[in-house]
Amino acid sequence: MPPEFSVRSDSVDVEQIMQQIRARIREKRGVDYTEEELRQLAAVKLEKFLDPTRVRSDLVQHYQKARQPGGASTLEPPPENYAFDDHLVYGSARGASGRLITSLRRLLNPVLKLFINPNPIIQVLHRQSAINAYNREQFDRIADLNYEVMHNLVLELTRLSLEVKNLKMRVESVSGRLDFSDRRARALESVVQYKPGSGPAAELAAAPTQAPAGGQGARREAETAAPGAPIKGEAQRARRRRRRHGRGGAPGQQVPGSGAGGGAAGAAREAADGGAAAPGAGGGAGDSLPFDGAEPGRAEAPSPGTPGLTDQ
């Protein structure tokens, strides 16, 4: 980025300012890419990210090839332009005698003009020659412009396709996180319905041997918290146990709030685990739920189906 214009009261240098302005414009336009970089961007990226059936990544090469002599263009090469002036009419190519003939013709021109005036014809043909040259120049200029426009279009298309791809990934990620947050919120809502010492959790706590933590009552809550979420039976229960062990320390060590001494909090944890562990919320989602004192809202999980593609 060019430096900002710092102006002392009497030291304005317009030439320098204009150079900076032009540098800034070049930067904005992005024309400082080398030709090689442009080709690389226009070809490689297209191959990777664009639908090959719809956009030809070698568009530019095809265009160049078509413009080369003997290329795919169906146009015949134009005939050479001629330079027409009065020398062509009066002149002669016979050396010294040619000069004499030229002089003679010029001398006799007034006589010729009694019969026919060649000057308007010379002027018209000269003008036509100039028009031809002009058209040719314009054609070349427009062709160059077309090439440049096409080149830039391909480049921009590549950039846009990359951006679209990135945006799609972000949308998926955000969508997964939203889904997860939604489920977590519903699980939390279900937790605050219970009062310590009452409800099915208290009953469960009173009969630990019949129904281990995370038993039927909790499972029902989990079902309530996540309607439609299937219970996976033993495998899921085993997974929850493993998690609790992992959280609480070595296997066999009692986790606070779990088992007989867990009470309502343990039941609630189960309920929350059950809700959060529902399919669609990610396998490890329950690990970061905020029941162990972690701040709500900080829990994050990778989005479903896009492992490693989040923007975190």
Next chain:
Amino acid sequence: MKLAVVVQRYGLDINGGAELHARYVAEQLARRAEVDVLTTCARDYITWRNELPAGESEVNGVRVRRFPVRRERVPERFGRRSHHVFGSVHSIADELAWLASEGPASTALIDCIRRNEAGYAFFIFFSFRYYHAYHGIRAAASRALLVPTAERDGAVGLSIFGPIFRGARALMYNSFEERAMIQAVSGNDAAPHVVVGVGSEVPASTNPDRFRRKYGITTPFVVYVGRIDENKGCKELFSHFERYARAVRGDLSLVLMGNTILPIPDHPRIRHLGFVADEDKFDGIAASEALVMPSYFESLSMVALEAWALGKPVLANGRCDVLQGQCLRSNAGLFYESYEEFLETLALIQSNRRLASAMGRNGRDYFQRHYAWPVVVRKYLDMFDRLRADDERGAGRVPIEPLPGWFARRRAECRAGDIVVRELPSGPSRRAERRR
């Protein structure tokens, strides 16, 4: 010392650049010498119709002698001949026919110059491209000073003007770019010359608030002053400004002063005030953020000089070598050659107050150093002294090249004027006036 200023039109209500230039110079020199203005009865530069009475009159204390134009211009014929001499190989006779059809063809004026050659110390001819300058210089070459007011167009490339540039006693150029162009096309480096330009009658004080109240303008604005014409780059200016208004938030407006021959876009931020009095013009420039000068062809922009005299920066069209050169030499203006540059430069002038005021100060300084009337008049007087000294020494008088013979004039050997001009060196001059 008796001087004659020879110009195609003259009057208080005639605001063409060269004509105004001639009037200012005549009025300033009249304070130091006896000055007559020799001009035509025409007021309209399209037809050269005789609208003012022939004979003597006085304008701002300067004696004016008017001569009738023998025939009005026929625009179709002039257009056809212009097309021919600018666009294709042609003869000297074609160029002379073009000059006659361009006008103002006042043989009485030329006869007067020829008859009274000895009566004036010097004739100061304005605008090389017109009939009166070409034939007038041929009639009194030994006493002719030429103020070419040349722009970069096909007329400079016509063959008939080479002897005029080489044969005039001295040339008073408007800018270094004009000098470079004429020297390149005619090889008249040996002719005495000076880059002088013109001063301006800028008031000592202005009243921007009065202008704002009068026209109900409350927002900041940039101003364009002059004929609103596509040839002056106004169409491009409108397009650029409309895009700018879409791209940049804010309330910066474009205020236009002058008669228009171009439809003005209906845009809430473009305001046309029409032709305004000088007081309003100067107050308006003083109230503006900057003056915009979008013209592609200028030999010297007087309004840009006026803006600088009032301490305002100028935003000029960089494709005009003269304007770009002046911006660079003065460090008092920015220039653009594309919309992107217009956007950046205008936004910079609008947003960077320190830069704008520093450029304004540079402009005022530049004007005072080079275009204040004492400086300009001194250059004229010095040139007269130099030529008189040459005369006394018997040196410096080079007879003007005669016209070729009847047959040679009809030989189609002259290249198209546009092509000749296209091949001339271009670009702004950074030397000479550049501040160290």
